[in-house]
Amino acid sequence: EPEVTQTPSHQVTQMGQEVILRCVPISNHLYFYWYRQILGQKVEFLVSFYNNEISEKSEIFDDQFSVERPDGSNFTLKIRSTKLEDSAMYFCASNLQGAGEKLFFGSGTQLSVL
Amino acid sequence: GDSVTQMEGPVTLSEEAFLTINCTYTATGYPSLFWYVQYPGEGLQLLLKATKADDKGSNKGFEATYRKETTSFHLEKGSVQVSDSAVYFCALTPNTNAGKSTFGDGTTLTVKP
Numbered sequence A: 001e002p003e004v005t006q007t008p009s010h011q012v013t014q015m016g017q018e019v020i021l022r023c024v025p026i027s028n029h030l031y032f033y034w035y036r037q038i039l040g041q042k043v044e045f046l047v048s049f050y051n052n053e054i055s056e057k058s059e060i061f062d063d064q065f066s067v068e069r070p071d072g073s074n075f076t077l078k079i080r081s082t083k084l085e086d087s088a089m090y091f092c093a094s095n096l097q098g099a100g101e102k103l104f105f106g107s108g109t110q111l112s113v114l
Numbered sequence B: 001g002d003s004v005t006q007m008e009g010p011v012t013l014s015e016e017a018f019l020t021i022n023c024t025y026t027a028t029g030y031p032s033l034f035w036y037v038q039y040p041g042e043g044l045q046l047l048l049k050a051t052k053a054d055d056k057g058s059n060k061g062f063e064a065t066y067r068k069e070t071t072s073f074h075l076e077k078g079s080v081q082v083s084d085s086a087v088y089f090c091a092l093t094p095n096t097n098a099g100k101s102t103f104g105d106g107t108t109l110t111v112k113p
Helices: none
Strands: A005-007 A010-013 A019-024 A031-037 A043-050 A053-057 A065-068 A075-079 A088-095 A109-113 B003-006 B011-014 B019-021 B023-026 B032-038 B044-050 B056-059 B062-065 B075-077 B086-093 B107-112
Touching: A005 A088, A010 A019, A019 A031, A019 A088, A019 A109, A043 A065, A043 A075, A075 A088, B003 B086, B011 B019, B019 B107, B023 B032, B023 B086, B032 B056, B032 B062, B044 B062
Parallel strands: A010 A109, B011 B107
Antiparallel strands: A005 A019, A019 A075, A031 A043, A031 A088, A043 A053, A065 A075, A088 A109, B003 B023, B019 B075, B032 B044, B032 B086, B044 B056, B056 B062, B062 B075, B086 B107
């Protein structure tokens, strides 16, 4: 069965550094998402992306965050200047039809900001 | 805005016990409802879903029925196994363009032999 893949599985960075989290969504999917899960807390929506632009973003997704689909297969989340509170598991997800459809999640990138 | 409220955990059961995890939601319109499961050290996987009122989603012995009148989507399983130990998340996705999902807090289930 096709999968969403994320790299790296773990990322450790110093506060203030830039990080790029990488995702390869399922190849025929058209909608892409980033979610995050701070340890012990709920899964939170960050951003959705369709047709090469952001379709919706949460209040968490401030100017420090950006997303990009640099080619036909990758979907990246960049955090420009990391803060301690950015430490979380970041999940990429994709689906074909967007609204009302299940999400296919990657296995996540655990980001630790020191 | 949309919200999902899940029964607080953790839940500890003996093998073969009956499981219920309650989930209620608040949303405009008629969202699709999902249960996702997260096994230790893994990402989220879809367990089951229902897209309209009175639909029943089922998978691996788990069931949940979309109840519009009570805005609920409770997860049940008649006989749990040790391998069912995981965190269970109730979620809704609006049937609008954005496709953004809202998740509950998650309920940790531990099944003991």
